[in-house]
Amino acid sequence: MLITLDDVLTAAELAAMQELLMRSRWAHGEITAGTQSAKVKNNQQLPEDAEHLPVLRRMVMSALNRNPLFFTAVLPRRIFPPLFNRYGGETNSFGNHVDNAMRPLPDGSGYLRTDVSATLFLTEPDEYHGGELVIEDTFGTHAVKPTAGSMVVYDSTSIHQVTPVTRGQRLACFMWMQSMVRDAGQRRLLYEMDMALLQLRQAHGDSDPVIRLTGTYHNLLRNWAEV
Numbered sequence: 001m002l003i004t005l006d007d008v009l010t011a012a013e014l015a016a017m018q019e020l021l022m023r024s025r026w027a028h029g030e031i032t033a034g035t036q037s038a039k040v041k042n043n044q045q046l047p048e049d050a051e052h053l054p055v056l057r058r059m060v061m062s063a064l065n066r067n068p069l070f071f072t073a074v075l076p077r078r079i080f081p082p083l084f085n086r087y088g089g090e091t092n093s094f095g096n097h098v099d100n101a102m103r104p105l106p107d108g109s110g111y112l113r114t115d116v117s118a119t120l121f122l123t124e125p126d127e128y129h130g131g132e133l134v135i136e137d138t139f140g141t142h143a144v145k146p147t148a149g150s151m152v153v154y155d156s157t158s159i160h161q162v163t164p165v166t167r168g169q170r171l172a173c174f175m176w177m178q179s180m181v182r183d184a185g186q187r188r189l190l191y192e193m194d195m196a197l198l199q200l201r202q203a204h205g206d207s208d209p210v211i212r213l214t215g216t217y218h219n220l221l222r223n224w225a226e227v
């Protein structure tokens, strides 16, 4: 499943984050890469001790916390602290890879299982050439390059890449989530049911069948979720 969430950030948040990232010190992206992905990862990343990283992370987390679509698409149980990357110049691409299944949490409290991966785009698509996020799933290969402030979420099981940025630079935030619902097929069913219910509620109000179907959604979630 690949979902684009539009306007996750307000224009003011986006401008503030771009400004902080412009003033930041960057490191090579291999600092968080696994063994296979290190060979194909050629970008830059904010190091864990970067001055503005805490405030940038807080801004992303508060945007996600107020976004009901993010909740229904991901059903997040735990979110790895968001990271920030930059593609351009000599460090401009990230070849095909699958994200590591287990991520050691930076605070040493254990591991996060990566069920869902996300990229929050921070540069407008007409400001750089290339830099598409290309994701393979069972329905084929999809290339995405949404507007700044939008977020793409996809199953972490998918092979994906970022094509070379040949002009300009591409700033983004990326993160991994452990979902309350581990199985991607179950997550997809719940997402589709919740979105259909939203439309039914708008069209018909809280009619008796809508209330019953909403109950079924929650009872499925109760059965499938681990918290």
Ligand code: NI
Pocket (backbone or CB within 6 Å): 097, 098, 099, 160
């Ligand atoms: Ni990746």
